[in-house]
Amino acid sequence: MTTYAAPLEDMQFALDLAGLPEIAELPRYAEATPDLIAAVLDEAGKFGAGVLAPINAVGDQQGCRLEPDGTVRMPDGAVEAYAQFLEAGWNSLPFDPDYGGQGLPGVVGVAVAEIWHAANMAWSIGPLLTTGTIEALSVHGTDHQKEVYLPKLVSGEWTGTMNLTESQAGSDLAQLRCKAEPAPDLGEDRYRIHGQKVFISHGDHDLTENICHLVLARLPDAPPGVKGISLFLVPKRLVAADGSLGDANDVKAVSLEHKLGIHGSPTAVMAYGDDGGAVATLIGAPHQGLACMFTMMNNARLNVGLQGVGIAERAYQQAVAFACDRVQGVDVTDPATGRATIVHHPDVRRMLMDMRARTEAARLLTYYAAARMDLAKAQPDESVRAAAQARADVLTPVVKGWCTEVGFAVSDMGVQVHGGTGYIEETGAAQHLRDARVARIYEGTNGIQAIDLVSRKVLRDKGAAVRALVADMRATHDALTGAPADVAAMAPAFAAALDDLEATTTWVLDHASPLDAQGAATPYASLFGIAAGGWLMMRAALDARRRLDAGTGNPAQWQAKLGTARYFADAVMPFTRAHRAAALAGPDSLMALEEDWF
Numbered sequence: 001m002t003t004y005a006a007p008l009e010d011m012q013f014a015l016d017l018a019g020l021p022e023i024a025e026l027p028r029y030a031e032a033t034p035d036l037i038a039a040v041l042d043e044a045g046k047f048g049a050g051v052l053a054p055i056n057a058v059g060d061q062q063g064c065r066l067e068p069d070g071t072v073r074m075p076d077g078a079v080e081a082y083a084q085f086l087e088a089g090w091n092s093l094p095f096d097p098d099y100g101g102q103g104l105p106g107v108v109g110v111a112v113a114e115i116w117h118a119a120n121m122a123w124s125i126g127p128l129l130t131t132g133t134i135e136a137l138s139v140h141g142t143d144h145q146k147e148v149y150l151p152k153l154v155s156g157e158w159t160g161t162m163n164l165t166e167s168q169a170g171s172d173l174a175q176l177r178c179k180a181e182p183a184p185d186l187g188e189d190r191y192r193i194h195g196q197k198v199f200i201s202h203g204d205h206d207l208t209e210n211i212c213h214l215v216l217a218r219l220p221d222a223p224p225g226v227k228g229i230s231l232f233l234v235p236k237r238l239v240a241a242d243g244s245l246g247d248a249n250d251v252k253a254v255s256l257e258h259k260l261g262i263h264g265s266p267t268a269v270m271a272y273g274d275d276g277g278a279v280a281t282l283i284g285a286p287h288q289g290l291a292c293m294f295t296m297m298n299n300a301r302l303n304v305g306l307q308g309v310g311i312a313e314r315a316y317q318q319a320v321a322f323a324c325d326r327v328q329g330v331d332v333t334d335p336a337t338g339r340a341t342i343v344h345h346p347d348v349r350r351m352l353m354d355m356r357a358r359t360e361a362a363r364l365l366t367y368y369a370a371a372r373m374d375l376a377k378a379q380p381d382e383s384v385r386a387a388a389q390a391r392a393d394v395l396t397p398v399v400k401g402w403c404t405e406v407g408f409a410v411s412d413m414g415v416q417v418h419g420g421t422g423y424i425e426e427t428g429a430a431q432h433l434r435d436a437r438v439a440r441i442y443e444g445t446n447g448i449q450a451i452d453l454v455s456r457k458v459l460r461d462k463g464a465a466v467r468a469l470v471a472d473m474r475a476t477h478d479a480l481t482g483a484p485a486d487v488a489a490m491a492p493a494f495a496a497a498l499d500d501l502e503a504t505t506t507w508v509l510d511h512a513s514p515l516d517a518q519g520a521a522t523p524y525a526s527l528f529g530i531a532a533g534g535w536l537m538m539r540a541a542l543d544a545r546r547r548l549d550a551g552t553g554n555p556a557q558w559q560a561k562l563g564t565a566r567y568f569a570d571a572v573m574p575f576t577r578a579h580r581a582a583a584l585a586g587p588d589s590l591m592a593l594e595e596d597w598f
Contacts, residue, residue: 002321002428004053004314006045006115009557012038014363017540018107018371028378029105037108040093044112047088048119051081056120059264060431064205070252072204072266078123082156082207091127091156095134099150106377110306110370114363117310121435122264124310126159126202128303132296133160133212137233140284140292145233148243149212159208162296163197163215163234163270171448173216173290174225178272180217180232180280192277193217193234193251196269199442203268204236204253210245211236214296215272215280216289223287231289232280234272250278261434297443298396302373304443305399306366308407308436312359315414315432319355322418322427323348342417350571351417355410357568360540360561361533362403368536369395387468394457394465395532401449402529404439411436450525454508454517463509470505473498473535479542486562487545490569494538500576501531504583511586519587527579534573541565 015037024032055077062075085091094109095101109131116124134153137145152158169175178195186192193215197203204211213234222228238246253268272278284292323343331340342348372395375388411433415422422429440446458466477498480491504524508517544561547553 002318004049004119004317006041006048006118007313008041008045009554010360010363011041011111011114013540013543013557013561014360014367015107015111017364017536017543018367019375020105020107020371023105023107023371023374023378026378026380029103029374032104032108037104040104040108041111041115043088044090044115047084047090048115051084052116052119052123055081055123056264057428057431059120059122060261060435061263063263064256064266066204066253066256066266066268070204070254071206072253072256072268074205074207074266075264078264079207081120081123082126085127086156089155091130092154094131095154096138096150099146100154105371105374107367107370107374110303110367113303114306114310114313114366117307118314119310120264121307121311122262124307125262125265126205126207127156128300128307129162129202130156130158130160131303132162132299133214135299136214136231136283136292136296139295140231141233144241145281145283148239148241149233152210152243153212157208158210158212159202159205160212160214161200161202162293162300163200163203163213164293165197165199166195167198171444173229176216176218176229178215178217180219180230180282181277182219183277183279186279189281191219191232191280191282192273193232193280194273194277196254196271198269199257200253200268200270201265201442203266203270205266209237210239213251213270214283214293216293217280219286226290228287229289230286231283231292233283234278234280238279250275260437261431262438300443301396301400301449302366302369304439305362305369305401305403307439308403308405309359309362309366311407311432311436311439312355312362312410315411315429315436316352316355316359318427318429318432319414319417320352322421322429323352326419348417351413353564353567354571355413357537357564357572358406358533359410360564361537361568361572362406364536364540365395365529365533366399366403369399390461390465391469394453394469397449397453397457398525398528398532400443401440401446401453401525402533404436404446405526405529407436407439408433446525447522450521451518453525453528454521455514458505458508459512459517463505466501466505469532470498470502473501473531476535476538476542480538483542484545484549486566487541490538490541490566493569493573494534497531497534497573497576500527500580504580507584515587515591519590520583523579523582527576527583530573530576530579534568537565537568 059075065073092101093104094106097103180191180193183190183192215232215234216229218228238249251272254271255269257267326342327339328342331344372388372392376385379385415429415433418429421427477494544558548558
């Protein structure tokens with residue numbers, strides 16, 4: 001397995017393109033100077049490469065171990081890595097200084113988290129979920145909950161989890177059976193939780209002394225369906241009013257799943273209340289739990305999309321290293337030179353360029369969406385905040401869905417570049433593929449993300465957010481047409497992709513029935529991802545040409561950006577036409593077979 005090196009120049013470029021310089025001018029983020037951000041990324045790259053990456057294969061090979069008392073033991077090196085993570089203060093980067101955070105923009109936290117995901121995706125799931133827990137408590141927690149729990153979560157001394165899924169319900173949260181009963185004998189606003197949750201990432205571990213579980217459950221007077229779900233905070237160990245830890249709570253892991261990948265991340269079946277009831281406090285209002293949990297879910301969905309970026313980068317780096325080292329065949333452009341490394345072969349170049357272009361587009365899209373969230377929080381102009389939030393909302397399911405598809409596709413191509421050795425575990429390429437697969441499933445399958453995009457993000461506001469995005473895309477196209485020839489050459493492909501996005505959006509708005517909309521959802525989401533990622537690749541090309549002409553920075557980097565953007569325009573963007581055709585075909589062929597014909 002090759003080593004990992006954080007692509008710091010590419011990451012800094014993506015941060016600039018996402019708007020970090022403008023965000024850093026806001027009073028809330030005044031300390032986010034270029035020198036500080038560069039230093040943070042540099043140190044994060046060292047931590048990822050030197051601490052997390054070396055234990056990635058160890059975690060994959062060893063997995064996690066469940067003790068009879070319900071305690072989960074992490075693979076060798078994981079606990080020590082987390083101790084170093086805490087000591088360096090990495091967990092606190094993007095959070096509120098009032099609770100011990102460093103107050104940096106969220107998009108900087110996203111860039112640093114990309115390094116964790118690329119270096120060791122399984123290990124990084126713990127901090128990912130803690131980030132979502134912090135977001136949910138920050139928005140919906142009581143003052144007391146914030147005072148007691150947020151400092152420990154922000155520092156990373158405690159971690160968080162998300163407990164939604166039950167075996168009989170899956171993604172249909174209306175079928176949840178987990179119960180919450182008021183427990184006045186334990187004090188005001190105390191409840192006892194009874195039930196079981198499945199597929200709980202980092203449900204138990206030995207990294208920290210406490211774990212804060214956010215659990216969806218029903219109160220006795222709950223109406224049926226999703227309107228009867230409440231959200232509760234259930235700590236692994238009871239927490240006193242002053243924040244000190246007490247006895248173990250009535251919650252434990254009862255089994256660990258045996259998974260295709262992410263073996264270094266414990267995925268647990270969690271039992272609540274087997275011995276009288278797990279003590280909990282309510283988060284938000286009764287029966288409003290799903291709305292509260294969506295704060296955490298949306299944060300997690302963006303970060304799962306980021307996992308796709310990280311694992312794609314890792315797979316790409318490994319494929320490039322192999323292709324530049326493996327000698328096989330001759331260079332078809334100059335056969336007389338004799339045997340050549342496979343990077344000279346056109347088909348291998350096609351795979352490497354595809355991996356590179358899709359990875360860069362996914363990074364740009366994820367960073368851009370994260371930066372909109374920063375603007376939605378910190379921009380003093382209310383109208384700018386609202387527009388930024390609307391843009392982040394419409395892009396969140398695209399980031400989660402399309403970027404995790406990219407992560408899997410790039411990891412798959414990485415195996416192919418290796419040929420037969422890619423299918424052998426010792427090379428490490430197969431682990432990236434296995435690890436990447438789950439990101440298309442958890443935090444809502446990509447089919448659910450597509451349905452969310454169509455139903456909640458397009459139909460609900462009658463396409464307003466998408467039209468605003470397309471208007472910005474059209475402005476970029478206009479800039480392309482007036483650019484130097486090498487950049488202007490990309491304009492026709494981008495224009496076609498925009499036409500496909502606009503026409504398909506119009507079709508969705510005109511065919512709003514659940515069958516039509518859901519039948520078109522997945523091809524529409526795929527089209528949207530290519531068009532949105534392509535838009536940012538076109539902006540990257542314009543910026544790279546500007547920097548090249550100005551003589552700033554590394555000319556080779558800007559030439560590579562131009563070449564990668566041209567490949568995306570030539571070889572990736574044309575796929576929007578196929579997705580448009582699939583979406584506009586309607587649902588008739590999907591529903592053509594009778595149930596018993598399958």
